[in-house]
Amino acid sequence: MKNSNITKWVSALSILAIGAGCGGGDEGAHNPPADAGIDAPLDAVAVTPDAGDGGSCGTTTELMANGGFEEGNATWTTSGRVITNMGQDGYPARAGTFKAYFGGFGYGNTGTLSQKAALPAEACKATLSYWVRVLSDEPDSAGEADTLTVQLRDANGAVLETLSKLSNRTLSGSYIQKTVDLTPYKGKTVEVRFVGIEDRQTPTSFFVDDVSLSYTH
Numbered sequence: 762m763k764n765s766n767i768t769k770w771v772s773a774l775s776i777l778a779i780g781a782g783c784g785g786g787d788e789g790a791h792n793p794p795a796d797a798g799i800d801a802p803l804d805a806v807a808v809t810p811d812a813g814d815g816g817s818c819g820t821t822t823e824l825m826a827n828g829g830f831e832e833g834n835a836t837w838t839t840s841g842r843v844i845t846n847m848g849q850d851g852y853p854a855r856a857g858t859f860k861a862y863f864g865g866f867g868y869g870n871t872g873t874l875s876q877k878a879a880l881p882a883e884a885c886k887a888t889l890s891y892w893v894r895v896l897s898d899e900p901d902s903a904g905e906a907d908t909l910t911v912q913l914r915d916a917n918g919a920v921l922e923t924l925s926k927l928s929n930r931t932l933s934g935s936y937i938q939k940t941v942d943l944t945p946y947k948g949k950t951v952e953v954r955f956v957g958i959e960d961r962q963t964p965t966s967f968f969v970d971d972v973s974l975s976y977t978h
């Protein structure tokens with residue numbers, strides 16, 4: 762292939778990548794459309810930014826309330842001991858003094874934490890993010906003995922998708938950020954639910970802080 766052709770292809774793909782933007786709103790909106798046809802003349806593939814369902818993506822709105830847990834249990838539905846300010850010395854919150862703390866008991870128990878939010882249909886992108894730290898005394902041979910599952914449920918509580926599964930096999934000495942694209946669920950009321958389960962012995966601690974569910978429009 763001649764270098765000039767490569768240049769044209771790269772240019773065409775760059776235009777597509779910019780044009781796809783947030784306007785498409787669907788999962789994978791940041792990838793060029795599969796049917797765009799890179800053989801098309803350059804004049805034909807120029808895409809207007811934010812084409813599609815129209816909204817610009819300039820404003821971000823936070824839907825989670827008390828996502829950093831500093832107001833204690835307010836706005837969250839919980840079972841078990843989850844939201845706490847204990848353990849600040851060795852296991853501090855990522856920010857402030859409160860966090861969600863699953864497990865750490867070393868005996869069989871389950872803790873849950875959930876909050877619902879309505880994702881507007883006009884959103885051009887919706888994103889869930891949270892920070893998590895996992896410490897465990899489980900030996901390397903233990904397999905996934907203790908788990909923290911992040912579920913997306915509908916307004917009636919039915920599971921739509923398991924977004925993430927952490928365990929004593931996914932340790933992190935400091936808080937790390939997890940991000941999930943929830944744009945495909947725009948127009949729906951969803952529930953984000955964390956479920957921490959420990960088996961009968963040997964503790965694993967899952968710390969969660971700064972949960973955010975936001976959309977741009």
Ligand SMILES: [Ca+2]
Binds near residue numbers: 831854
């Ligand atoms: Ca906090």
